[in-house]
Amino acid sequence: xxxxxxxxxxxxxxxxxxxxxxxxxxxxxxxxxxxxxxxxxxxxxxxxxxxxxxxxxxxxxxxxxxxxxxxxxxxxxxxxxxxxxxxxxxxxxxxxxxxxxxxxxxxxxxxxxx
Numbered sequence: 529x530x531x532x533x534x535x536x537x538x539x540x541x542x543x544x545x546x547x548x549x550x551x552x553x554x555x556x557x558x559x560x561x562x563x564x565x566x567x568x569x570x571x572x573x574x575x576x577x578x579x580x581x582x583x584x585x586x587x588x589x590x591x592x593x594x595x596x597x598x599x600x601x602x603x604x605x606x607x608x609x610x611x612x613x614x615x616x617x618x619x620x621x622x623x624x625x626x627x628x629x630x631x632x633x634x635x636x637x638x639x640x641x642x
Contacts, residue, residue, distance in 0.1 A: 535565060535573035545582060555585060558596055561603050561611075577612045584615030 542549045556562045556572075561581060564572040574582070588594040588602060603611065 535575055536579065538564075538572045538574070541574045541579055541582065544579065545586060547582070547586060552582065555582065559585065559600060559603055561608055580612040580615035581608070582615070583617075584611050587615070 536544070538549050538552055541547075542552060545552075552572075556564065562578065562585070564574045564578050566572055585599055585603075588599045589596075594602065
């Protein structure tokens with residue numbers, strides 16, 4: 529299993545954000561701030577910061593009603609680090625508590641089989 533800070537392929541990012549791959553490539557052309565790492569043969573690899581930026585762009589376009597030009601303007605007027613922070617997933621305290629409980633239970637189960 530990949531660690532959460534590992535680079536992700538365009539296919540993985542497409543599934544994660546529920547955005548078609550061709551849209552991700554289009555956004556790369558439209559928005560200078562979207563710069564995935566490119567490997568041999570043009571294979572794109574996205575960092576967690578890249579994904580956060582893409583998530584914020586998606587929200588601006590699909591939920592907040594910005595146009596492409598409006599997003600370009602937004603990206604140029606705001607600090608990129610702030611925009612990436614805005615794009616991070618927000619997890620409620622309740623979900624965090626439940627996840628900790630799951631981890632504790634899985635640890636107990638694992639100990640039973642050791």
